[in-house]
Amino acid sequence: MRPSKRDELVRRALEIFYRDGFHATGMDSLAAETGISKTTMFKHFRTKDDLILAVLRLRDENFRNWMFRKLEEFDLPPREQLLALFDVLAEWFQEKKFKGCMFIKASAEFQEKTHPAYVQSAEHKRLLHQAFKSIAEKAGARDAGLLARQLLILKEGAIVAAHMSFDPDAAQAAKLAAQVLIDTQIPVK
Amino acid sequence: MRPSKRDELVRRALEIFYRDGFHATGMDSLAAETGISKTTMFKHFRTKDDLILAVLRLRDENFRNWMFRKLEEFDLPPREQLLALFDVLAEWFQEKKFKGCMFIKASAEFQEKTHPAYVQSAEHKRLLHQAFKSIAEKAGARDAGLLARQLLILKEGAIVAAHMSFDPDAAQAAKLAAQVLIDTQIPVK
DNA sequence: TTTAAAATGTACCGATCTGTTCATTAATTC
DNA sequence: GAATTAATGAACAGATCGGTACATTTTAAA
Numbered sequence: 001m002r003p004s005k006r007d008e009l010v011r012r013a014l015e016i017f018y019r020d021g022f023h024a025t026g027m028d029s030l031a032a033e034t035g036i037s038k039t040t041m042f043k044h045f046r047t048k049d050d051l052i053l054a055v056l057r058l059r060d061e062n063f064r065n066w067m068f069r070k071l072e073e074f075d076l077p078p079r080e081q082l083l084a085l086f087d088v089l090a091e092w093f094q095e096k097k098f099k100g101c102m103f104i105k106a107s108a109e110f111q112e113k114t115h116p117a118y119v120q121s122a123e124h125k126r127l128l129h130q131a132f133k134s135i136a137e138k139a140g141a142r143d144a145g146l147l148a149r150q151l152l153i154l155k156e157g158a159i160v161a162a163h164m165s166f167d168p169d170a171a172q173a174a175k176l177a178a179q180v181l182i183d184t185q186i187p188v189k
Numbered sequence: 190m191r192p193s194k195r196d197e198l199v200r201r202a203l204e205i206f207y208r209d210g211f212h213a214t215g216m217d218s219l220a221a222e223t224g225i226s227k228t229t230m231f232k233h234f235r236t237k238d239d240l241i242l243a244v245l246r247l248r249d250e251n252f253r254n255w256m257f258r259k260l261e262e263f264d265l266p267p268r269e270q271l272l273a274l275f276d277v278l279a280e281w282f283q284e285k286k287f288k289g290c291m292f293i294k295a296s297a298e299f300q301e302k303t304h305p306a307y308v309q310s311a312e313h314k315r316l317l318h319q320a321f322k323s324i325a326e327k328a329g330a331r332d333a334g335l336l337a338r339q340l341l342i343l344k345e346g347a348i349v350a351a352h353m354s355f356d357p358d359a360a361q362a363a364k365l366a367a368q369v370l371i372d373t374q375i376p377v378k
Numbered sequence: 379t380t381t382a383a384a385a386t387g388t389a390c391c392g393a394t395c396t397g398t399t400c401a402t403t404a405a406t407t408c
Numbered sequence: 409g410a411a412t413t414a415a416t417g418a419a420c421a422g423a424t425c426g427g428t429a430c431a432t433t434t435t436a437a438a
Contacts (some may be wrong), residue, residue, distance in 0.1 A: 005415075021298055023212035027396060037416050042397065099300060107353050108294040109210055125355040150366045151355050157346025164296050164307075166314040169339050177339045180373050181366055194385075216426060226386050227427085237426065 006044045009036050014055045018102050022052055022117075027049060037152045052106075053116055059102050068131065078139035082132070082182055088176035089155060093162040093171055098161030104156070128152060141186050149151045154178055195233045198225050203244045207291050211241055211298045211306075241295075242305055248291050249313045257320065267328035269322070271340060271371055275364035278344065282351040282360055289352030293345070317341060329374050343367055 012034040017025055018146040027048055031038045071081050072086045092098060103121035110117040129148050136144035136151075154174040161170035201223040206214055216237055222228045234240040259277045260270050281287060292310035297308040318337050325340075327332035343363040350359035 020210070020298070021300060023210075023298070026394070028394080038397085038413055039399090039417080041416080045398095048396065087240070100297065101314050104293070104349055104353070105297040108289065108297040109212070111208070111210060111288060113354065122353050122355050123245060125350075125353050129355060146362060146365070149350070149359070149362045153343060153346035153350050153356070153359060153363050153366070155346065156349040157342035157344065160293055160345040161314075161342050164293070164311050164314055165302065166311050166318060167342070168337070172343060173335060173338045176335070177342070177366070177370055180369055184369050215424070217424075228387080229385055230428095232385080292434095297428065 005040065006035065009034065009041060009044060010051070010054050010058050012036070013051055014058055015097075017052065017055055017099070018059075018099055022106065035036075049116065053120060056102070056106060056117060056120045060120070060127070063102075063124075064131070066126065076177055078135050079182060080185055081135055081140060082147075083175065083178055085132075085151065085155065086158070086171050086178055087175070089158055093158075093168075098162070099161045101156070102135075104159070105120035125152070128155075136186075139182075139186050143185065147181065147185050151178055154181075194225065194229065198223065198230060198233060199240070199243050199247050201225070202240055203247055204286075206241065206244055207248075207288055208286070211295065238305065242309060245291070245295060245306060245309045245313075249309070249316070252291075252313075253316065255321070267324050268371065268375055271328060271336075272326065272367055274321075274340065274344065275360050275367055277346070277351055277362070278347055279360035282347075282357075287351070290345070290348045292349065314341070314345075317344075325375075328371075328375050330375065336370065336374050339370055340367055343370075 013030060016033060027038060027041065031041060041051065045054065067085075067088055070091075071084055074081070074084050074087075076084055103124045106117045109123040112118060129152055132148035132151055133144050135138060136147045141147045154177055158170040158174040159165075161167035161173075167173065202219060205219060205222060216230065219225075220230060230240065234243065234292060256274075256277055259280075260273055263270070263273050263276075267271055268286055292313045292375040295306045296310040318341055321337035321340055322333050325336045330336045343366055347356075347359040350356035350362075354360065
């Protein structure tokens with residue numbers, strides 16, 4: 001297996017950056033914890049930023065796959081899928097390793113709107129909106145774009161509330177709010 | 190004026206940390222941009238962390254004063270005050286210097302739950318919840334605690350959405366959502 | 379005007395930062 | 409088994425990190 005070392009590096013770097021932050025994690029400590037030599041790291045990635053971008057790409061892929069697979073598993077009609085999103089969130093929040101949204105944190109550490117990490121984080125959110133909008137359309141929402149934006153706002157807000165531990169049951173509170181929004185904006189057939 | 194230098198330092202450090210981030214801003218560049226010598230900085234604050242804490246304290250004070258003063262200026266009954274929150278947010282988002290919520294970013298850069306910066310950020314959110322809950326009670330909400338949590342979730346979500354620029358009109362979308370929540374949870378007298 | 383306090387500039391400390399060099403060892407491929 | 413590729417360790421570069429020492433200058437109080 002040839003490209004496995006690179007993949008392993010990205011996987012391990014993902015969990016370490018997620019746990020400790022981007023600026024707070026040095027390449028030396030990254031090498032120390034992964035057991036992968038610095039020389040190898042810089043052979044696969046020209047700069048630390050390049051590694052961070054690869055990590056964010058992997059995170060985007062992992063997260064969206066995980067989330068939408070979960071939603072599909074419920075095997076629900078679109079309307080109920082929108083609500084089930086918040087059950088998936090609740091599950092996420094309860095994980096021991098839960099440390100908030102990696103993209104919110106990336107955009108907090110790399111604030112310049114032209115920074116690739118910022119751009120990629122914004123793109124992740126755009127993809128989520130797109131997906132929710134599509135489900136909202138299938139569910140027959142009056143304004144699918146608006147509903148998707150509102151559900152996404154509830155999602156991001158719940159993540160922040162849970163991460164900053166001022167609201168451990170944020171997912172449930174957000175779900176109740178989502179229920180009202182959905183009932184209001186999707187006419188029963 | 191004797192204690193003004195210290196206050197000036199905290200004020201200037203606030204805007205620089207807010208603009209560039211905590212880890213990304215060094216004490217040297219802080220001295221360079223403020224014109225305040227490093228020696229003076231370390232005479233007023235033993236460590237960088239101490240300065241950061243002072244900055245967060247000032248931000249908490251400034252932000253809550255600003256927000257609740259704005260709300261009072263409208264001179265609205267409690268129910269409409271809850272909604273007006275999102276007009277205040279919209280105004281904030283439009284500022285050129287808007288760069289998201291400083292406490293979300295602080296808790297992203299200092300993730301250990303025991304870190305003073307994290308603790309203080311969580312405390313800021315707790316104080317906001319307390320205040321909203323009090324207004325929700327006056328407005329006659331069925332469950333003031335829950336409604337306050339939901340409005341806070343909408344607020345944080347809107348901030349994230351606006352900051353990551355995937356939803357420029359996040360405040361308006363959140364306001365529409367809040368309207369529905371309020372109508373549902375506060376019985377008309 | 380004298381005296382005390384506050385702020386300054388500069389040079390420095392040791393540690394850490396990203397990134398490189400290079401000779402050596404391990405693993406694949408032919 | 410030989411040749412090629414991948415990975416390693418360790419030392420190093422130059423810059424920056426947070427923080428200090430100290431002698432000098434500015435400011436404010438007496």
